[in-house]
Amino acid sequence: MRRKTVPYILIIPLLIAFFAFIGFPLYKVFETSFYKASFLNPLARQFVGIENYKWLFNFCYPNPDVSYFLMAFGRSLLWVACSVILKVILGLLAALLFDSPYLIGKKVYRSLIIIPWAIPWAMAAMMWAWTLNPEFGIFNSILLRLGVISSPTSFLASPSAAFITTFVIDAWAGLPFMIIMFLSGLQSIPGSLYEAARLDGASEIRQLFKITIPMIKPVMLTVSLLSMVWTFNSFDIIWVLTQGGPLRATETLPIAIYNTSFRMMRFGGIGKASAMTIAQVLLITLISIFYIKTMRESDKA
Amino acid sequence: MKKLVGVMLVMLLFAGMLLAAQTLRVLMPIGGGYTIEDQQAIAEEFEKDNPGVKIEMEFVGWDNLWNKIITSIGSGSAPDIMYIGSRWIPALADLGAIIPLDAYITAEKKSLYYDTVWDTVQYNGSYWGVVRAMSTKAFIYNKDLFEKYNVKVPTNWDELLEAAKKLHNPKFGIYGIGMSGKRFVSTVTQFQQYLYANGGLIVDSTGKAIINNENGVQALEFYNELANYAQSGMLEWKREDLIKLFETGKLGMYIDHVHNAEAAREKGINVGLFMIPGGPLSDKPYSTVIVTDCISISSQSRNVELAVKFMNYMTSFEKQKEWDLKLGFVPPMVKEKDLPEFQTDLWKPYIDAIQYGTPEAINIKDWEGVQEAIVDAIQTVLLEQATAQEALDTAAYIINLLQR
Numbered sequence: 242m243r244r245k246t247v248p249y250i251l252i253i254p255l256l257i258a259f260f261a262f263i264g265f266p267l268y269k270v271f272e273t274s275f276y277k278a279s280f281l282n283p284l285a286r287q288f289v290g291i292e293n294y295k296w297l298f299n300f301c302y303p304n305p306d307v308s309y310f311l312m313a314f315g316r317s318l319l320w321v322a323c324s325v326i327l328k329v330i331l332g333l334l335a336a337l338l339f340d341s342p343y344l345i346g347k348k349v350y351r352s353l354i355i356i357p358w359a360i361p362w363a364m365a366a367m368m369w370a371w372t373l374n375p376e377f378g379i380f381n382s383i384l385l386r387l388g389v390i391s392s393p394t395s396f397l398a399s400p401s402a403a404f405i406t407t408f409v410i411d412a413w414a415g416l417p418f419m420i421i422m423f424l425s426g427l428q429s430i431p432g433s434l435y436e437a438a439r440l441d442g443a444s445e446i447r448q449l450f451k452i453t454i455p456m457i458k459p460v461m462l463t464v465s466l467l468s469m470v471w472t473f474n475s476f477d478i479i480w481v482l483t484q485g486g487p488l489r490a491t492e493t494l495p496i497a498i499y500n501t502s503f504r505m506m507r508f509g510g511i512g513k514a515s516a517m518t519i520a521q522v523l524l525i526t527l528i529s530i531f532y533i534k535t536m537r538e539s540d541k542a
Numbered sequence: 543m544k545k546l547v548g549v550m551l552v553m554l555l556f557a558g559m560l561l562a563a564q565t566l567r568v569l570m571p572i573g574g575g576y577t578i579e580d581q582q583a584i585a586e587e588f589e590k591d592n593p594g595v596k597i598e599m600e601f602v603g604w605d606n607l608w609n610k611i612i613t614s615i616g617s618g619s620a621p622d623i624m625y626i627g628s629r630w631i632p633a634l635a636d637l638g639a640i641i642p643l644d645a646y647i648t649a650e651k652k653s654l655y656y657d658t659v660w661d662t663v664q665y666n667g668s669y670w671g672v673v674r675a676m677s678t679k680a681f682i683y684n685k686d687l688f689e690k691y692n693v694k695v696p697t698n699w700d701e702l703l704e705a706a707k708k709l710h711n712p713k714f715g716i717y718g719i720g721m722s723g724k725r726f727v728s729t730v731t732q733f734q735q736y737l738y739a740n741g742g743l744i745v746d747s748t749g750k751a752i753i754n755n756e757n758g759v760q761a762l763e764f765y766n767e768l769a770n771y772a773q774s775g776m777l778e779w780k781r782e783d784l785i786k787l788f789e790t791g792k793l794g795m796y797i798d799h800v801h802n803a804e805a806a807r808e809k810g811i812n813v814g815l816f817m818i819p820g821g822p823l824s825d826k827p828y829s830t831v832i833v834t835d836c837i838s839i840s841s842q843s844r845n846v847e848l849a850v851k852f853m854n855y856m857t858s859f860e861k862q863k864e865w866d867l868k869l870g871f872v873p874p875m876v877k878e879k880d881l882p883e884f885q886t887d888l889w890k891p892y893i894d895a896i897q898y899g900t901p902e903a904i905n906i907k908d909w910e911g912v913q914e915a916i917v918d919a920i921q922t923v924l925l926e927q928a929t930a931q932e933a934l935d936t937a938a939y940i941i942n943l944l945q946r
Binding site for chain 1: 608609612613615616712723724725726773774775776777778786787792910911913914917918921922925927936940
């Protein structure tokens with residue numbers, strides 16, 4: 242008897258913390274999503290049933306054919322996919338490089354690589370904005386001098402360029418985490434496996450695909466899932482660089498939720514923003530479950 | 543032990559001070575020229591003159607001021623006095639977050655300011671704030687470039703376009719006109735200069751959107767035409783950053799505040815100024831958007847009398863004069879324009895423009911939402927995804943939703 246109760250008592254503090262800091266706020270958001278409410282008059286809110294959820298699908302702006310929410314959601318998916326794939330590929334390549342026995346001064350690089358992660362993201366984004374600036378940015382200056390371009394190009398002024406630039410910068414900021422995780426994964430692979438492979442005459446490339454990647458697959462799964470959720474909630478970088486523009490090309494779901502809650506007050510902003518938030522939570526959870534499942538299944542196969 | 547007693551004594555003393563004093567909470571912005579020291583100094587002086595009163599100033603960056611105001615109102619902890627952009631008055635007034643000040647504004651106080659200045663804080667027949675800072679805008683131009691390319695000072699839109707065209711020589715890194723297109727409030731105010739200069743308005747006196755009428759469409763078409771002679775990557779520029787281009791001699795002209803004209807002159811640019819010329823559909827020769835910030839009093843304040851007293855203290859002629867001179871704002875009080883400090887060529891067009899001015903957000907109930915719709919319209923046209931008429935029709939549709 243005793244043995245059974247103790248564990249439950251021990252997790253009580255955690256449960257309390259969970260409900261106070263995650264459960265309760267989430268419940269409040271869920272509750273608010275059924276009201277017409279704004280930050281200006283939270284007490285004068287009106288119950289509207291599932292109106293806010295209908296609004297997610299029938300408020301078509303600025304594109305007359307697709308709803309505002311679905312546009313932002315689709316844009317988010319694409320943005321997150323691009324950013325995470327970039328992070329995983331570059332992270333793995335960099336980790337392989339840093340793990341290589343031929344590289345000299347590894348410790349220096351490993352400390353340097355932390356820098357993008359250690360700079361506050363908003364600051365990093367400001368730095369990038371000026372680096373990429375068409376008139377004063379060092380990037381344009383280098384490209385012009387090398388003769389790659391003949392007149393200054395702008396990285397944030399057209400919708401597609403801004404989309405690409407923002408996710409690349411996001412990948413840059415998230416890269417250190419990836420590299421560190423991959424490095425620890427690589428270091429946990431027993432050296433005997435490689436020795437055996439070398440004895441059998443396996444090439445480096447073959448070793449990479451047959452030993453390294455399968456061995457760090459669990460790390461890859463965890464890291465990419467974490468990164469996906471974080472990237473989905475990425476706000477600072479886009480906000481500082483473009484505020485979701487030009488023409489809402491970089492208005493991902495978090496930015497759209499912010500705009501709806503703080504800038505559409507008379508629409509009853511927070512009710513609608515809450516509905517968007519709940520939809521986002523559900524959708525990300527679904528995607529995560531699906532992702533874990535397919536990864537596990539491919540593992541078994 | 544001694545240490546502990548000491549700490550407790552200090553804490554007791556502190557608590558006692560808080561209890562004894564009548565506290566007034568004041569929310570103030572920082573950034574855009576507003577420093578904490580300047581504002582704190584006024585509070586300290588007021589405390590000296592009014593023993594027993596404690597002014598507790600809270601500071602927040604301009605970018606976050608709106609969020610701070612609405613979240614503190616929502617949580618029932620609004621400061622007694624709030625420094626706000628006058629464009630927010632209708633939204634705050636409609637929700638009963640701020641109180642009308644008609645009863646506290648004396649005829650004498652009223653006569654101190656220009657009538658247009660009062661227009662900026664009026665809504666539903668009442669005054670909801672006392673203006674603290676005002677700005678008008680004018681064109682700042684590089685006299686050397688004008689001379690080099692043989693351009694004369696424009697007095698109408700045709701000449702303005704012609705001037706931009708002649709000045710524009712991107713091969714040498716010179717751009718005809720500095721313009722903003724970034725998703726930001728100042729992009730809307732830059733477009734508004736042309737909208738108002740062409741006799742257009744965002745909404746009419748009944749609150750219905752008229753931004754898509756002939757005046758508005760022509761203004762946006764003109765904005766788009768001027769954009770051909772603007773700096774590269776216009777959609778990532780906000781007006782606040784254009785001064786950096788102008789200071790390096792890369793811009794022929796652009797619309798900005800007086801303090802930036804001064805800054806450019808200090809950097810060695812041969813600065814000239816001219817008022818924004820009226821458009822083809824306007825009956826006025828010149829135009830400017832009048833933007834004001836004001837002091838408002840929260841409806842949650844339990845100390846209205848004291849709040850009014852501090853408001854009047856801050857906005858007395860003497861204090862206002864000091865403030866405007868220190869921060870380089872356009873004087874909202876009539877008497878100020880005769881001060882010797884304002885008799886310079888830099889100040890002249892800004893003060894002359896007041897009489898041709900139109901308030902930034904007249905009759906607009908939800909500025910933040912309207913601003914978003916207008917930025918969308920401007921960017922759509924600049925990216926050539928729709929005509930000015932189509933883009934403004936969409937904006938008008940959203941604005942009407944917000945005005946309901």
